[in-house]
Amino acid sequence: xxxxxxxxxxxxxxxxxxxxxxxxxxxxxxxxxxxxxxxxxxxxxxxxxxxxxxxxxxxxxxxxxxxxxxxxxxxxxxxxxxxxxxxxxxxxxxxxxxxxxxxxxxxxxxxxxxxxxxxxxxxxxxxxxxxxxxxxxxxxxxxxxxxxxxxxxxxxxxxxxxxxxxxxxxxxxxxxxxxxxxxxxxxxxxxxxxxxxxxxxxxxxxxxxxxxxxxxxxxxxxxxxxxxxxxxxxxxxxxxxxxxxxxxxxxxxxxxxxxxxxxxxxxxxxxxxxxxxxxxxxxxxxxxxxxxxxxxxxxxxxxxxxxxxxxxxxxxxxxxxxxxxxxxxxxxxxxxxxxxxxxxxxxxxxxxxxxxxxxxxxxxxxxxxxxxxxxxxxxxxxxxxxxxxxxxxxxxxxxxxxxxxxxxxxxxxxxxxxxxxxxxxxxxxxxxxxxxxxxxxxxxxxxxxxxxxxxxxxxxxxxxxxxxxxxxxxxxxxxxxxxxxxxxxxxxxxxxxxxxxxxxxxxxxxxxxxxxxxxxxxxxxxxxxxxxxxxxxxxxxxxxxxxxxxxxxxxxxxxxxxxxxxxxxxxxx
Numbered sequence: 001x002x003x004x005x006x007x008x009x010x011x012x013x014x015x016x017x018x019x020x021x022x023x024x025x026x027x028x029x030x031x032x033x034x035x036x037x038x039x040x041x042x043x044x045x046x047x048x049x050x051x052x053x054x055x056x057x058x059x060x061x062x063x064x065x066x067x068x069x070x071x072x073x074x075x076x077x078x079x080x081x082x083x084x085x086x087x088x089x090x091x092x093x094x095x096x097x098x099x100x101x102x103x104x105x106x107x108x109x110x111x112x113x114x115x116x117x118x119x120x121x122x123x124x125x126x127x128x129x130x131x132x133x134x135x136x137x138x139x140x141x142x143x144x145x146x147x148x149x150x151x152x153x154x155x156x157x158x159x160x161x162x163x164x165x166x167x168x169x170x171x172x173x174x175x176x177x178x179x180x181x182x183x184x185x186x187x188x189x190x191x192x193x194x195x196x197x198x199x200x201x202x203x204x205x206x207x208x209x210x211x212x213x214x215x216x217x218x219x220x221x222x223x224x225x226x227x228x229x230x231x232x233x234x235x236x237x238x239x240x241x242x243x244x245x246x247x248x249x250x251x252x253x254x255x256x257x258x259x260x261x262x263x264x265x266x267x268x269x270x271x272x273x274x275x276x277x278x279x280x281x282x283x284x285x286x287x288x289x290x291x292x293x294x295x296x297x298x299x300x301x302x303x304x305x306x307x308x309x310x311x312x313x314x315x316x317x318x319x320x321x322x323x324x325x326x327x328x329x330x331x332x333x334x335x336x337x338x339x340x341x342x343x344x345x346x347x348x349x350x351x352x353x354x355x356x357x358x359x360x361x362x363x364x365x366x367x368x369x370x371x372x373x374x375x376x377x378x379x380x381x382x383x384x385x386x387x388x389x390x391x392x393x394x395x396x397x398x399x400x401x402x403x404x405x406x407x408x409x410x411x412x413x414x415x416x417x418x419x420x421x422x423x424x425x426x427x428x429x430x431x432x433x434x435x436x437x438x439x440x441x442x443x444x445x446x447x448x449x450x451x452x453x454x455x456x457x458x459x460x461x462x463x464x465x466x467x468x469x470x471x472x473x474x475x476x477x478x479x480x481x482x483x484x485x486x487x488x489x490x491x492x493x494x495x496x497x498x499x500x501x502x503x504x505x506x507x508x509x510x511x512x513x514x515x516x517x518x519x520x521x522x523x524x525x526x527x528x529x530x531x532x533x534x535x536x537x538x539x540x541x542x543x544x545x546x547x548x549x550x551x552x553x554x555x556x557x558x559x560x561x562x563x564x565x566x567x568x569x570x571x572x573x
Contacts, residue, residue: 060291061548063570066270068294068549068563071287073279074451075250080230081215082152085160085490086455087471087560093212094559095255095272098240100126100145100194101210103558105551105565109210113140113239113262114194122169122201128192133260134218135238142188144216150174150181151222152213160459160489161213163482164473167205167508169197172487200509207474210558241267241564251277268551268567279422294546295561299359303542311544315361318541319556320471321370321480324417324432324534327464328495333412334464339403340531343465345389345396346439347432353537356431361540368470368484368527369520370538372556373477376513380477384521386535387528393439400440414443418463421448429467458492466492467536475557477520478507484523484532493532500526 060069076089081097084090094102100114111117114126132140149168152159153175166172169185185197198205208214217229221237228235233247241263242255253274257267276287281299288296289309298306298313306313324343326334333339353364363371367386375383404410415436419429426448433444444465449457458466470490472479482488485504486496503526506519527533545552548569553562 060288060294060546061568063548063568066268066568067273068269068271068546068566068568069273069275069292070295070561070563071276071278071284071293072253072274073277075277076253077452077455078230079236079244081212082148082157082159082217083161083230084212086451088451090212091559091561092244092253092255092274093215094240094562095242095564096236096238096240096244096258097212097215098132098261099210099212099214099216100128101206103210103555105553105562107555107557109207112210113145113216117206119201119203119206122198124196124198124205126194126196128194129262130192131262132239133262134221135243135258135260136221137260138218139191140216140239141191142194143191144218145194145214146186146188147219147222148215148217149186150184151217151219153184154181159213163485163488164208164211164213166487167198167200167202167208169199171199201511202508203511204474204476204478207476211473213473242272245271267564269563272563279424281424288544291546294549295543295552297541297543306544312547313542313544316541316543316554317361317363317372317556318471318539318554318560319370319372320469320539321365321368322467322469322536322539323365323368324536325466325468325493326495326531326533327461327466327493328532329461329493332461332464333407333415334493336403336406337530338399338406339412342396342399342403342440343436343442344531344534345392345399347435347534348391349534349536351391352428352431356428357537359540359542361542363538363540365535365537367524367535368533369477369480369524370472373480374475375477375517380517380520383517384524387525389528396440400442412442414445415464416447416462417444418447418449418454418457418466420454420467421450425467459489461492461494468492468533469539471560472557477517478504481507481520481523484527495530495532497526497530 072088074088076092077086078084079089079093081093084093098112100112100117101109102112104110113128113132115129117124117126128140128142134140149165151157153162153165153171155175155177162175170179170183173179174181174184187195189195216239218237222229225235230236233244236244238244238258241258241261243258244253245256246254255272257270258264261267276293278284284293284296285302287293326340328335349365353362366388367381369380371379371381373380377383417429417432419425426446429446433446436442436444447463457463470480470483482504484491484495484500486501500523503519503522507516510516549566550569551566553565554560555562
C-alpha cells in the first residue's frame, strides 16, 4: 500500500485476501488481545455496547440526508492514481474509483468494471461491462485502461508505482525509455475487451489488478486538466461508488453517491463527510464523544471509558508492518553495515512495543513479512520463521567501533531521524533517540514533518533513518518482498543488492509455489543480515463505531476503512 504513516499509536491504516487468510489474521489479532477481549466481553454483557448512541446530536449521522461524518488521518497528497503512493489517497480512491476488479465486503476478489476475466498462459483478457459509466455519463471503456496504464509507464510521468505494472510485456523497458509505449502488452481490442500480455505466466496478476495503480483514466478529460489531474475535486472524472463533490484542502472532503455507478443500487449512503483531518487520539476521542464522527480508534487509556459508556467496540489487525528504514546512499553514514548492526543490537522491538506503545493488538516486529501472509501450506512465517536477534549492547558497541574505524572518525555526527509530526510519532522517535544515546552515545536529531513533507523527504533521500510503514497492495508475499528491489522507487533508502534482486526475480516469475516461498525466505534472510531495516511492530486497532451505522468494513487488502457497504440503521437509538 502504499506508504503508511506511523503517526499516533491509534490512528486508523479472486484469489483475493481469502477468507482463510482473513481467519488467520483474526487468530493473530485474537491472540494479541485475548485478555482485553475477555474483559471487554464481560463488560459488554453488563453495559450493552450496542445499545446506546454517542450523543443526541445528529452531526455524525444525519438520517434526513442519509449522510455520515467521519475523518481522515491526513490530507491526501493528491488523487492521481498514476502518482499515488500513500494509504490515505488509496483509501479515498477506493471510494471514488473502480478498476477492473475490486474486493467485496468479505475480502473476496470480484468483478468491478470487468464482468469476467480469463488467464491463458501469458494472455489475460478482461471483458468490461457495457453499463460502466464515468461521472459525466460517458462509457468507461477498455481504452481508458490502456491509456492510464501506458501513460503512467511514461518516463516523463515519474510514477513511483510504475514497477507494479512490470509483469506486463515490455512495461519495464518502456518505463526505462528503452521501447515506445505502444509496444507495452496492453491493447483495447474494442470498447469492452482489454487484452493484457504478460512477460511470463504469473498466477497472481489478477490480484494486482485490483490495486489503485491499475485504475482507468479518461484520456480526453485527463489532457484538459493541463497537469492538474487529481489535484482538486473538479479535476477528476469518477467511475466508482462515490464522487468527490468538494475538497477543502487541509480541512475536509465530501463524497456523494455517484448516480452513474453501474452498481449504484448496492450503495446505501448518499454522502460521506470527511469533516476532520487529524490522527490525534485525544481529538478523535472527543469528536466521537461529541457525536461528530461515526468511528474512532482507541488508545489503552480510552478503553475503560469506552466500555463504561457502552459503546460498540471492535478490533482489527490491519496487516501493515512498521520499521526504522535506513538511507543506504553512499554519502550517508547509515550506508555502513557495521553502524546499522550496532543500531540493530542496541534496541529491542519487544521493549518498544510493550513499554512505549503499550496498545492491545500490536505485535512485536520481527520481519518485513507480516504474520498473516500465506505460504505454501501454512502461513509464510510458520514455514519460514524470521531470523531473530537479541539486544546485545557490548556487541553493539564493538560494531560501532568497527564503523568508526571504517569511516575514519572518532565520533559520529548526529543522525537525522525523519518521522511524522504527531505526538505519537514524536514519542516513538524520542524512545529511539534516548536508546541510541544511552547504549551507543550516538546523538539523534528528530526531524518531525507533516505527512506530505515527510513523503517528499523520503523520496529525495533527506534522512539518515526514517520511521516508516508498508502495507499490502495485493494478497501475495511479493507485495512486501519486492520493496527493497533496486528498481522499486518505494525503496526510499536506495538499498541495492544483486542477490536480493535475483531472489525477487524468481518470486516474480516462478510458477512453483515452493520455489517462490524459498525466494521470499532468502529475501527475509538478506534483509536481516544486511540490516536493511529494523522491524518495529505490526499494528492492530481497537475501535468504536456509532451504533446507528452498520456495514463499515476494515480490510487488510484494499481500502483500510471501507464505507461502500455502510448504511444507517434508523431504528437504532
